[in-house]
Amino acid sequence: MSGIKCFVIDLDGVVYRGNELIPGADEGLARLRKKGRIFFTTNNATLHREDYAEKLMRLGIPASPYEVLTSGYVAAVHIKTYYDDPRVFLIGEEGLKRELEEQDVEVGQRGCNLVLAALDRGFNYNKLALGLKYINNGSPFLATNLDNVLVSESGLLPGAGAIVSALQTASKKEPILIGKPSDIMADFILTKAGVKPEEILIIGDRLDTDIAMGKNFGMKTALVLTGYNKERDLRDSKIKPDYVLDKL
Numbered sequence: 001m002s003g004i005k006c007f008v009i010d011l012d013g014v015v016y017r018g019n020e021l022i023p024g025a026d027e028g029l030a031r032l033r034k035k036g037r038i039f040f041t042t043n044n045a046t047l048h049r050e051d052y053a054e055k056l057m058r059l060g061i062p063a064s065p066y067e068v069l070t071s072g073y074v075a076a077v078h079i080k081t082y083y084d085d086p087r088v089f090l091i092g093e094e095g096l097k098r099e100l101e102e103q104d105v106e107v108g109q110r111g112c113n114l115v116l117a118a119l120d121r122g123f124n125y126n127k128l129a130l131g132l133k134y135i136n137n138g139s140p141f142l143a144t145n146l147d148n149v150l151v152s153e154s155g156l157l158p159g160a161g162a163i164v165s166a167l168q169t170a171s172k173k174e175p176i177l178i179g180k181p182s183d184i185m186a187d188f189i190l191t192k193a194g195v196k197p198e199e200i201l202i203i204g205d206r207l208d209t210d211i212a213m214g215k216n217f218g219m220k221t222a223l224v225l226t227g228y229n230k231e232r233d234l235r236d237s238k239i240k241p242d243y244v245l246d247k248l
Ligand SMILES: [Mg+2]
Pocket: 010, 011, 012, 013, 014, 204, 205, 206, 227
């Protein structure tokens, strides 16, 4: 792995499952820190970057909010940059709302002109109906991520993709994807890292997000087998990482 200057590390399924540290992840991270710069990236937009940094610290891993890139933060910056006077109808949680508000993006229920869908554990039919109304009125439809599930300490839970699919089915519209493997997320990472793509090693547990994005943008990739994808998935997949590791 010579020539790597920056490590971009996924969280769910790599560093922790739910609230449990994956054994050895703390030591692995300490070693990587000596070799280059570190960013943590997650498609999970439920928490604010500060909350992720605190969660990592609680698990014994040094981390600053400035090292954390979430699909929620990138969504907020993207909306602020590319849409005029956005007023967001949000299907999502408090941490994401805070990211939007910190970028001076309005979030509301009425008079919205953009729909942002993310993981929302309070998702219900009413939210689906309002989201559909705004999309049918011509509002752009954005999704933080399309992960079908997330890896928790007690097994798999439905991910944001399951919620986005409901809106997609109702509206027959494709969302603009913000998180991995999108070019929006890749551009954001490359700008933050400030190094060449081939000087970045992206480490993740999902072939269709972490590894797919890394491959599409010329980064080096490592799949860890502590999360979603297992060795048998690797055999059946066209997406082949540069490295496969038992754990971080
Ligand atoms: Mg993951």
